[in-house]
Amino acid sequence: MNTNSNTKTQKLVVAAMLAALICLTTFIIKIPSPLHGYLNLGDCFVLLAGWILSPVYGFLAAGLGSGLADLLGGYSVYAPATFLIKGVMALIVHYTYKILHRKGSGTAVRIGGGIAAEVFMVAGYLLFEGLLYGFGPSLVNVLPNGVQGAFGLALGVILIKVVEKTRIMR
16 A cells, blocks of 8 residues: 555544534533524534645545434535535634644744634524524624634634654644
């Protein structure tokens, strides 16, 4: 087996592992929110997927893991929007870090990209729920989604530090 095939297999395995972690942390640890959604800890792994994987693998790991959690948890109406929103979150942190990490501290760039990704998540769900339930009622989930984003970002920054320190990803 050649090295290129090994590298591709390793990337696929890491992406699948992150998709599974995203699904589990989204599905198992969930707190219902006011408008049929729920708060979860999956965002920390969504961000991690964006930071350590290529754009395609990061998008797919984040989108598939989160979307699958919605399907398994009985939130199938949310699954397509979740797939797109969480996948784009991974892209936002990936490209933010790729473009800006040479201009500032890695942690500051990761936090800035994470904030942008979490703002996108809040706006994405506001738009989606606004189309489903009306924009007035959908505003009730802005704060809970923001809180979820803040916790996801804080945990994500800790996770990436652990990954970098242990040199798991070379």
